[in-house]
Amino acid sequence: MSRTDEVVDGIKRMILDGELGPGDRLPVEKDLAEALGVSRGSLREGVRALSILGIVDTRQGDGTYVTSLDPGRLLSPMGFVVDLQGDGSALPFHHVRRILETEAAGLAATRITPEALAEARAVLDQVDDILREPTVDHERFIESDIAFHRIIAAHTGNPVLAALVESLASRTVRERLWRGLHEEGAEERTHGEHEAIWRALAAGDAERARLRMANHLLGVEESLPRVPDDLPDDDA
Incomplete structure (x- = not known):
């Protein structure tokens, strides 16, 4: 294990053991380096990681603090992983997205608030x-499109599921834009599918919401293999 890994593991252990909690300030650099048995340089590398x-979160002139440890923040690097995949690798990620969002729609159907329904309607x-x-x-x-899906994910009652959906759903912009530009009627079909999902949510019908979401995302999924590998970057 490298010194940097020791720092990461040591601070993680402090959080898990309750020595540090969300919003707490880490000990000063000299004391923390001594406690972890590493040099200040290694400590800085670990903190950066x-x-x-x-x-x-390091605040200039104020020290380093444990973040809120919110799932959305901790899982956001997954979006970077998705971004690094070429168009030909998008399909496996979309398979996962379809599974997650189908369940998200079912959960949201029984938990979404009238205010959120009105927001989705708007x-x-x-x-x-x-x-x-x-x-x-x-x-x-x-x-x-992204806003509609985000509202549903936010009302599943499961912040981890919502964070995973956010990481995957907002990273398919390039493929969906290509559909809109090159597939006749794609946006009208998508809108109609969203309307059907909204009606299921408004009725509180979990099974119908799952079915409508699965049908919608299958349509998106079937379009992905046709996305050309040489799609210009300025279309993204």
Whole structure:
């Protein structure tokens, strides 16, 4: 185990043992390095690694603090992993997304609030306006698509599930934009599928919500293998 790994493991152990909790300030550098049996240089490297992982936050002139340890923050690096995959590798990630979001829709159907339903309805109404324009604004459409799915994930009652959905769902923008630009009627179909999902949520019908979400994401999934490998970066 490298010295940096020892720092990461040591601070993690302090958190797990209750010596440090969310929002707590880490001991000063000299004391913490001595407690972990490492040099200050190794300590700094370990702290930087923990910062990238969202576990600690270094504030200039104030010290280093344990973050809220919120699942959304801790799981956000997964989105970076997805970003590094080429278009040809997108399908396995979408398989996972479909499984997670199908269950998310079922959970949300019994837990979503009237306020969240109204928010989702407003998003869909905005899409109606977008689709009525002479030239569809594809980027606005995709932003609304992401917002709709985010509302559902946020009301599953499971913050870990919501964080996983966020990491996967918001990283398929490139593929969905290609569909909108190159597949006739793709955005209208997507909007209709969203409407069906919303009606199931509004009815509190968990099984129908799962079915509608699975049907919607299967359609997206079937389009992914056709995304060309040489899609220009400025279309992303």
